[in-house]
Amino acid sequence: MLDVRSMVVEKALSKKPATVKSNADRLDKIFAKHVFDREKMFRYLPKEIYDALVDVIDNDAPLDRSIANQVAAGMKAWAKELGVTHYTHWFQPLTGGTAEKHESFIEYNGKGGVLEEFSGKVLVQQEPDASSFPNGGIRNTFEARGYSAWDPTSPVFIIDDTLCIPTVFISYTGEALDYKAPLKKALHAVNVAATAVCKYFDPDVKKVVSNLGWEQEYFLVDEDLYMARPDLVLTGRTLMGHDSAKNQQMDDHYFGTIPDRVQAFMKDLEIQALELAIPCKTRHNEVAPNQFEIAPIYEETNLAVDHNMLLMSLMKRVARKHGFRVLLHEKPFAGINGSGKHNNWSLSTDTGVLLHAPAKTAEGNLQFAVFVVESLMGVYKHNGLLKASIMSASNAHRLGANEAPPAIISSFLGKQLSELLDHIEKADKKDLFDVKGKKGMKLDIPEIPELLIDNTDRNRTSPFAFTGNRFEFRAVGSEANCASAMITLNAAVAEALTNFKQRVDELIKKGEDKTAAIIEVLRQDIKTCKPIRFDGNGYSDEWKKEAAERGLDCETSCPLIFDQYLAMNSVKMFEKTNVFSLKELEARNEVKWETFTKKIQIEARVLGDLSMNHILPVATHYQSQIAKNVMSMRQIFPQEKVDVLCSRTMKIIEEIADRTHLIELGVTELVEARKKANRIENEREKAIAYHDTVCPMMDKIRYQIDKLELIVSDELWTLPKYRELLFIR
Ligand code: ADP
Ligand code: MG
Numbered sequence: 001m002l003d004v005r006s007m008v009v010e011k012a013l014s015k016k017p018a019t020v021k022s023n024a025d026r027l028d029k030i031f032a033k034h035v036f037d038r039e040k041m042f043r044y045l046p047k048e049i050y051d052a053l054v055d056v057i058d059n060d061a062p063l064d065r066s067i068a069n070q071v072a073a074g075m076k077a078w079a080k081e082l083g084v085t086h087y088t089h090w091f092q093p094l095t096g097g098t099a100e101k102h103e104s105f106i107e108y109n110g111k112g113g114v115l116e117e118f119s120g121k122v123l124v125q126q127e128p129d130a131s132s133f134p135n136g137g138i139r140n141t142f143e144a145r146g147y148s149a150w151d152p153t154s155p156v157f158i159i160d161d162t163l164c165i166p167t168v169f170i171s172y173t174g175e176a177l178d179y180k181a182p183l184k185k186a187l188h189a190v191n192v193a194a195t196a197v198c199k200y201f202d203p204d205v206k207k208v209v210s211n212l213g214w215e216q217e218y219f220l221v222d223e224d225l226y227m228a229r230p231d232l233v234l235t236g237r238t239l240m241g242h243d244s245a246k247n248q249q250m251d252d253h254y255f256g257t258i259p260d261r262v263q264a265f266m267k268d269l270e271i272q273a274l275e276l277a278i279p280c281k282t283r284h285n286e287v288a289p290n291q292f293e294i295a296p297i298y299e300e301t302n303l304a305v306d307h308n309m310l311l312m313s314l315m316k317r318v319a320r321k322h323g324f325r326v327l328l329h330e331k332p333f334a335g336i337n338g339s340g341k342h343n344n345w346s347l348s349t350d351t352g353v354l355l356h357a358p359a360k361t362a363e364g365n366l367q368f369a370v371f372v373v374e375s376l377m378g379v380y381k382h383n384g385l386l387k388a389s390i391m392s393a394s395n396a397h398r399l400g401a402n403e404a405p406p407a408i409i410s411s412f413l414g415k416q417l418s419e420l421l422d423h424i425e426k427a428d429k430k431d432l433f434d435v436k437g438k439k440g441m442k443l444d445i446p447e448i449p450e451l452l453i454d455n456t457d458r459n460r461t462s463p464f465a466f467t468g469n470r471f472e473f474r475a476v477g478s479e480a481n482c483a484s485a486m487i488t489l490n491a492a493v494a495e496a497l498t499n500f501k502q503r504v505d506e507l508i509k510k511g512e513d514k515t516a517a518i519i520e521v522l523r524q525d526i527k528t529c530k531p532i533r534f535d536g537n538g539y540s541d542e543w544k545k546e547a548a549e550r551g552l553d554c555e556t557s558c559p560l561i562f563d564q565y566l567a568m569n570s571v572k573m574f575e576k577t578n579v580f581s582l583k584e585l586e587a588r589n590e591v592k593w594e595t596f597t598k599k600i601q602i603e604a605r606v607l608g609d610l611s612m613n614h615i616l617p618v619a620t621h622y623q624s625q626i627a628k629n630v631m632s633m634r635q636i637f638p639q640e641k642v643d644v645l646c647s648r649t650m651k652i653i654e655e656i657a658d659r660t661h662l663i664e665l666g667v668t669e670l671v672e673a674r675k676k677a678n679r680i681e682n683e684r685e686k687a688i689a690y691h692d693t694v695c696p697m698m699d700k701i702r703y704q705i706d707k708l709e710l711i712v713s714d715e716l717w718t719l720p721k722y723r724e725l726l727f728i729r
Contacts, residue, residue, distance in 0.1 A: 003715050005228065009724050012222035015323050017260040020267040023274065032277035034082070034158040036075055044074035056152050059207075060188070063152060068120025075156060076105070076118040079163045086162040087118060089126045089148040091169040092179045093133040094591045096392075096481055098309050099169075101128055102162050123165060124150050130171055134595070136587030138175050145172045151180060154306045157276050166306055175584045179483035180302070182579050186487045187301055189494035189577040194347055194354070197374070197497050200504070200518060201367040202351065210490050211346045211353075213298025213470070214308050215282070217339035217478050218315065219291050219327040220262060225720045226325040231606050235599075236329035236394070236479075239607045239698070240615070242706040243335045244289075244723035258285055262292065265322040269294070272314055278307045288336040289726040298344060298470075301490070305483045308341070312479075328479040331397030333722060334702075338398040339478035340405075343485055346470035347371060347493075356469040357417075366518065369424060373525050374500050375471060376411055378492030379464055380532035382573065383409040384553030386464075387475070388564040389488035393599040395477035396558045405463035405475040407556045408547045410534035412462030418535065424519070425526040461538035491577045498576075500525065559687035562592045593687040597677075600690045600698075604674055607698055608667045614718050615705050616660055622712045623656040652711055659704045666701040673697055 023030055032039070041050055049070045055061040079087075088100040105116035130146025147170050154166040169178035176182050187210050194208035226232050231239040258266065270280045273296075282295040294311070298304065312328060319326040331338035347354040354371045379386060386409050391399070399407040413421070459465055463475040476485045500521055507517035531550035536543060548554050555561050564570055565585050574580040580588070630646045630653070637645065677689035709717060 005718055005720055008224045008228045008720065012224050015261060017264040018322050020264050023271050030271060030274045033275040035277040036078055036156045037277060040078055044078045046070060053152060065120065065124065068124050072118050072120045072123040075163065079158060082158055084158055084161055084163050088162055088164055089167040090164040091148050091167045092309060092481060093169060093177060094588065095134060098313060100164065130177055133177060134591040135171065135177050136590035138171050138587040146170065146177055154303050175587065179481045182487050183302060183305060183483040185579045186490040186577065189579060190490040193494040193497035196501050197370065198349055200514060201363060205349045208347050208349050210301040211298045211348055212301040212304035212482060212486060213344035214304060214482055215293055215295040215342040216308065216311065217286055217291060217293045217341065219332050219339065220319065220324045221290065221327060221725055223320065223323045223325050225725050228720050230610060234606050235603045236327060237332045239603060240702050240705040241722045242709045244726060261322065265319060265324060269315060269318045272318060273311055276310055278311055291337065291339065301486050305486060308482050330394045330477045330479060333726065340398065340474060341476045341478050341480060341482060343473040343476045343482055344470045345473055345489060353469050369420065370518065370522055372417065373421065373522055373529065374496040375493050376529045376532055377496035377525050379409065379411055380529040382488065382492040382570065383532060384564040385570045386488055387553060388561045389485045390475045390477060390480065391558050391561045392477055392480065393558060393596045394479055399475065406461065406538040408552050408554055409463050410538065410547065410552065411532050412459040412465040412535050413533055414466060417466055418533065421526050425523055459535060487579060491574060491579045494577050495573045557691055558596055559593055559684060559691050562589055565589050590683050593683040596687045597690050600694055601674065604670055604694050604698055607701060608670055611663050611667050611701060611705065615708060616663060618716050618718055619656050619660050619708050619712055622716050623653055627653055655711060656708065659708050663701055663704050666697060670694065670697045670701065
């Protein structure tokens with residue numbers, strides 16, 4: 001038998017790193033080279049058009065269609081210089097990826113020839129067919145149209161020969177069919193709510209911006225090895241594979257030396273990302289072998305989300321150039337760490353970050369405390385929903401599986417911040433605030449030492465940790481669109497801030513002093529949201545018990561977690577903040593359940609096929625080889641002697657027989673379970689059936705396969721093993 005696997009491994013081992021030119025002396029030339037940013041807007045647009053567009057971007061001014069033609073002309077002039085021939089509306093449908101449909105600039109010129117045109121009309125709006133994208137039944141069959149509409153707050157960019165225009169994607173009847181439209185609404189809601197609260201402290205504050213700094217984790221696998229693993233190709237993860245004898249137990253990969261081939265890939269990726277104005281800052285090895293991370297400097301949330309989507313597709317392309325495949329799946333390999341995407345989130349005004357402990361004045365600290373506590377209120381009231389916002393068939397492998405993060409949302413504040421909140425809660429009201437004092441001010445809020453900023457007593461087990469000037473939402477999946485988490489978080493915090501302001505205003509109306517009213521309501525909220533604060537070990541069983549007692553959402557089944565989107569509390573919050581209507585929420589949940597089912601369905605099929613086409617033939621082939629050996633031994637030695645000499649071999653023959661039998665049975669059962677689930681009409685019920693019946697069967701089959709991998713002759717095994725997939729450079 002030709003040992004294809006070892007040929008593939010050898011090929012992978014022999015690859016050399018590509019040469020990539022350093023960007024050291026070119027940073028200013030590279031950065032934003034392929035982006036129509038302010039500097040280009042200024043150069044390519046007439047002054048008054050530039051001013052009008054900046055007003056749209058900075059101040060949410062309505063986009064006047066009359067300027068669109070001139071903006072489009074400026075964009076085209078710039079793009080032509082870079083060899084662009086096509087344009088596309090670039091949007092983020094509910095598939096989880098991005099979508100684009102390229103159009104050439106070509107038009108008839110009316111004189112029998114052609115010319116190149118790019119009008120304001122096509123810049124501003126397009127009508128892609130909505131029926132080809134997940135819409136959860138929103139699209140009426142008689143009206144398949146959907147609209148994509150330009151988002152001027154995220155600059156257009158060039159990929160290859162195409163001008164890409166970031167857009168929202170909505171149905172003919174106005175419902176969002178994407179992630180960007182609701183995200184923009186949530187960001188607007190948090191801006192309005194937070195600005196109103198800021199005005200208590202500084203009447204000049206005009207705008208509050210939500211920031212996001214994501215840290216993207218990923219795996220790299222050699223392309224040839226990847227191609228030899230149909231499960232990786234078709235599902236993005238390994239459905240089988242025994243642990244490598246060495247994996248991450250030595251802790252020698254994290255922050256270790258980056259292998260040359262990977263280093264070349266990273267450099268190349270960074271240069272191309274910088275050209276797209278993605279401000280890449282950090283790169284390093286992650287905990288698991290072949291696992292890495294890339295993180296930019298944080299940006300405004302809408303832009304940061306676009307940049308993350310863009311980076312994910314860029315990574316895939318650049319990886320192929322270097323003979324790698326990038327795995328963004330949350331759990332490509334069992335037994336070692338999976339990948340996440342930490343979402344560092346904060347709010348800031350034109351004067352600074354709101355979650356930054358200022359430590360200078362008592363009022364500054366009070367404002368800081370208000371924003372921390374109201375963020376916690378949002379997270380507390382919607383902890384189940386926040387979990388739903390990061391849940392998916394693939395992220396389910398991380399959540400609750402004893403690795404970051406646990407399947408219960410809680411928040412780590414650290415010692416100093418916890419003490420500050422405890423102090424505000426427990427101190428005698430008179431100590432905090434002396435109404436009769438000068439100008440009504442006597443704030444005995446302890447100053448927060450600067451130390452907090454570099455606070456490294458981090459709790460890695462916490463899904464929502466305060467890290468000095470931001471919260472780090474660690475539960476987001478590596479493959480996910482960050483927008484899902486950001487929509488829920490910003491909307492939830494917007495609701496909390498609005499609610500806070502209403503109660504403070506009521507007290508003020510009753511004659512209470514402003515600061516006294518703020519402290520009063522703050523103290524109530526510190527008490528209310530206490531159950532969400534947890535500084536202990538999020539992986540422990542005691543925490544699961546305690547969290548349930550605290551009333552936190554402890555559900556672990558993915559399809560049931562999605563129910564949170566339709567819980568009364570969530571629907572009200574999304575309606576009040578004007579982020580989602582009930583109809584949109586229902587439609588999106590249909591998509592979520594359907595996507596869950598499809599993913600498991602594909603995995604189950606691939607597992608069945610691989611079992612029958614790879615595993616069983618190889619195992620029985622080996623079995624008959626060694627059985628033949630026993631038979632020939634019989635011709636040489638007496639029976640009693642053969643019984644002794646071949647006792648181990650006989651056991652192996654028997655073990656293979658048992659395990660292959662169980663695999664066959666398992667695959668038959670799996671097919672039956674799928675058939676049964678497929679007959680269910682209701683998407684939610686179907687997803688539950690897949691979760692409850694199909695998933696556990698897959699685990700059982702895998703168990704048997706992984707055991708076979710250990711006993712079957714290495715040279716016969718067709719699928720690259722973990723030790724090869726994970727340690728080859
Ligand atoms: P670590 O791995 O230690 O958490 P990194 O340096 O890898 O930290 O990533 C931290 C991320 O948080 C970066 O993207 C950084 O820009 C971002 N960040 C820093 N300050 C803020 C802030 N105030 N708001 C949002 N993101 C922030
Ligand atoms: Mg981090």
